[in-house]
Amino acid sequence: MTTSKASLNVSGDASEDLNAAAVVRSELAHAAYDSKIEGNVIITRVDAAINWMRKNSLWPMPMGLACCAIELMATASSRFDISRFGSEVMRFSPRQSDVMIVAGTVTYKMALAVKRVWDQMPEPKWCIAMGACASSGGMYRSYAVLQGIDQLLPVDVYISGCPPRPEALIEGLMKLQEKIDGEESTVDLKSESLVS
Amino acid sequence: MNTNQAAQTVSEKFEGSTVLEFRGEHTVTVALTDFRLVMEYCKNELGFDMLLDASSVDNSGDDPRFALVYELATLDDSVHLRVKTHIAECEEVPTVSDLWATSDWHEREIWDMMGIKFSGHPDLRRILMWEGYTYHPLRKEFPLAGKPSEMPDVAFTGEAPLEGGPFVTSAGAGSRVKAEPRAK
Numbered sequence: 292m293t294t295s296k297a298s299l300n301v302s303g304d305a306s307e308d309l310n311a312a313a314v315v316r317s318e319l320a321h322a323a324y325d326s327k328i329e330g331n332v333i334i335t336r337v338d339a340a341i342n343w344m345r346k347n348s349l350w351p352m353p354m355g356l357a358c359c360a361i362e363l364m365a366t367a368s369s370r371f372d373i374s375r376f377g378s379e380v381m382r383f384s385p386r387q388s389d390v391m392i393v394a395g396t397v398t399y400k401m402a403l404a405v406k407r408v409w410d411q412m413p414e415p416k417w418c419i420a421m422g423a424c425a426s427s428g429g430m431y432r433s434y435a436v437l438q439g440i441d442q443l444l445p446v447d448v449y450i451s452g453c454p455p456r457p458e459a460l461i462e463g464l465m466k467l468q469e470k471i472d473g474e475e476s477t478v479d480l481k482s483e484s485l486v487s
Numbered sequence: 488m489n490t491n492q493a494a495q496t497v498s499e500k501f502e503g504s505t506v507l508e509f510r511g512e513h514t515v516t517v518a519l520t521d522f523r524l525v526m527e528y529c530k531n532e533l534g535f536d537m538l539l540d541a542s543s544v545d546n547s548g549d550d551p552r553f554a555l556v557y558e559l560a561t562l563d564d565s566v567h568l569r570v571k572t573h574i575a576e577c578e579e580v581p582t583v584s585d586l587w588a589t590s591d592w593h594e595r596e597i598w599d600m601m602g603i604k605f606s607g608h609p610d611l612r613r614i615l616m617w618e619g620y621t622y623h624p625l626r627k628e629f630p631l632a633g634k635p636s637e638m639p640d641v642a643f644t645g646e647a648p649l650e651g652g653p654f655v656t657s658a659g660a661g662s663r664v665k666a667e668p669r670a671k
Contacts, residue, residue, distance in 0.1 A: 432647040434633025
């Protein structure tokens with residue numbers, strides 16, 4: 292904006308006043324129509340903006356433990372293409388991930404390793420329990436299998452299926468996006484900064 | 488040498504061993520005291536170069552309680568022989584991991600799952616469950632649902648909800664509906 296260049300002459304005569312006013316008008320009119328910023332300004336709430344950014348760039352931490360991981364891979368590849376929903380960046384490092392997709396049977400031997408990876412993920416983070424095994428132990432009512440990953444970490448979305456089809460995983464991801472859309476992000480950020 | 492000849496040779500050489508033939512498969516059951524000698528004989532004299540599998544059975548209530556089953560074969564796959572031996576709960580079995588290296592891990596699995604000890608084994612650690620887990624899950628007295636245990640920073644276990652199970656299919660029940668898995 293360039294309005295600061297135009298200053299009103301308060302002590303001059305009438306014609307000078309008129310001239311100055313015309314200059315201001317023309318400059319204001321020029322400033323109001325700036326083709327460079329037209330369409331680039333959006334007015335919104337901070338919550339909505341933050342949630343919009345978060346939900347459309349959910350980077351998954353693929354915790355592939357069994358056959359569900361095959362469907363997870365299919366979801367990532369071109370036929371189903373999870374990148375349409377902003378989640379194509381599978382990072383095998385928990386430090387760069389937003390959502391952990393627990394895909395498969397969690398054995399007791401693996402359980403604490405899954406928990407450790409979850410603990411290494413930075414906030415805000417979400418968890419999808421993909422398939423029957425991750426959700427409830429599935430058909431493995433067994434001495435060796437953890438009966439649902441929700442015993443160890445908070446799960447946001449459970450996906451049924453054995454294994455679920457890629458469409459189901461995408462549906463789960465969209466449900467998670469809806470959930471993120473309703474979060475009070477600024478309140479959470481403030482309370483986090485108060486705690487720390 | 489065919490399978491039948493191999494089985495007969497073993498049973499003739501070692502007193503007290505029995506041969507069972509079933510659908511072309513031959514099983515030699517030997518006494519535990521002879522077991523190591525039988526295995527050495529099979530490897531060195533009969534040319535069974537390969538150990539296909541080693542497993543164990545819990546005949547809970549019988550005496551002796553456990554059975555060990557070793558599946559031997561020649562490298563060209565022409566001759567197969569199954570060697571069985573029975574052992575009681577307190578006894579140890581001599582290892583054959585120096586004859587067939589593959590039995591190293593098989594015997595570790597038997598120790599882990601069934602709790603049968605092998606004397607002379609170079610590295611008898613658990614292989615599936617973790618060190619510190621106190622049970623042997625494939626024993627008959629161990630419940631399918633498991634038992635709670637806790638090893639800090641290593642692993643924990645809980646009891647699985649069986650909801651009236653375990654669910655068992657009925658083989659030969661006539662119809663698919665009747666054969667469906669049900670709690671028994």
